Amino acid sequence: MNDPFVCARCAAKGPTCCELTPGCEDLCFPISKYERERILECAPDLGGFVLQPNTAIFIENLLRLFPDQRRTVRELFPLGGTHYRLALDEFGKCLFLGPEGCRIPQEARPYYCRLFPFWTSENGQISILEVAGCLAQQENKTAGKLLKSLDVSLVKARKIHEKLRIAWGFDSPPE
Numbered sequence: 001m002n003d004p005f006v007c008a009r010c011a012a013k014g015p016t017c018c019e020l021t022p023g024c025e026d027l028c029f030p031i032s033k034y035e036r037e038r039i040l041e042c043a044p045d046l047g048g049f050v051l052q053p054n055t056a057i058f059i060e061n062l063l064r065l066f067p068d069q070r071r072t073v074r075e076l077f078p079l080g081g082t083h084y085r086l087a088l089d090e091f092g093k094c095l096f097l098g099p100e101g102c103r104i105p106q107e108a109r110p111y112y113c114r115l116f117p118f119w120t121s122e123n124g125q126i127s128i129l130e131v132a133g134c135l136a137q138q139e140n141k142t143a144g145k146l147l148k149s150l151d152v153s154l155v156k157a158r159k160i161h162e163k164l165r166i167a168w169g170f171d172s173p174p175e
């Protein structure tokens with residue numbers, strides 16, 4: 001059943017998917033140039049981005065997300081290179097996070113944020129990125145129930161994932 005307030009309930013108890021444990025910044029997903037420019041157009045005075053080294057843990061995480069793209073992951077994010085991630089405060093909260101939630105308009109948010117807690121495999125199969133503190137996951141144990149709870153259709157999830165893959169450099173934009 002759709003639950004429009006599950007993320008607000010999650011935020012009230014905290015922490016949410018908009019926070020990382022300080023010291024675990026390596027686990028933050030990358031933000032492409034296209035996504036940064038789009039965000040800065042809509043929210044120029046909020047949040048920000050940080051240049052982060054491509055560490056072994058960061059690359060390992062990407063390899064888990066793209067198990068069939070090992071070579072491409074290493075080409076796009078070589079060890080010792082850098083990528084941009086969301087800037088966080090001293091407590092690990094995303095700087096775009098406000099008292100009422102994300103301050104970036106929904107359509108301009110990073111694709112990873114728009115997709116979370118879902119992921120899509122090469123063949124389009126939907127999966128859940130398991131996070132212990134996610135209230136929606138705690139209350140909905142299957143992908144089908146979770147999709148309904150967060151009011152996300154399979155078509156929409158696949159579409160966002162396609163856009164993410166293009167923005168991050170895994171696929172070419174359509175002609």
Ligand code: SF4
Binds near residue numbers: 017018019098101104
């Ligand atoms: S950009 Fe918005 S949705 Fe994404 S982590 Fe930051 S506050 Fe949360």
Ligand code: SF4
Binds near residue numbers: 015134
């Ligand atoms: S997606 Fe999960 S972790 Fe993120 S705010 Fe909603 S319930 Fe919380």
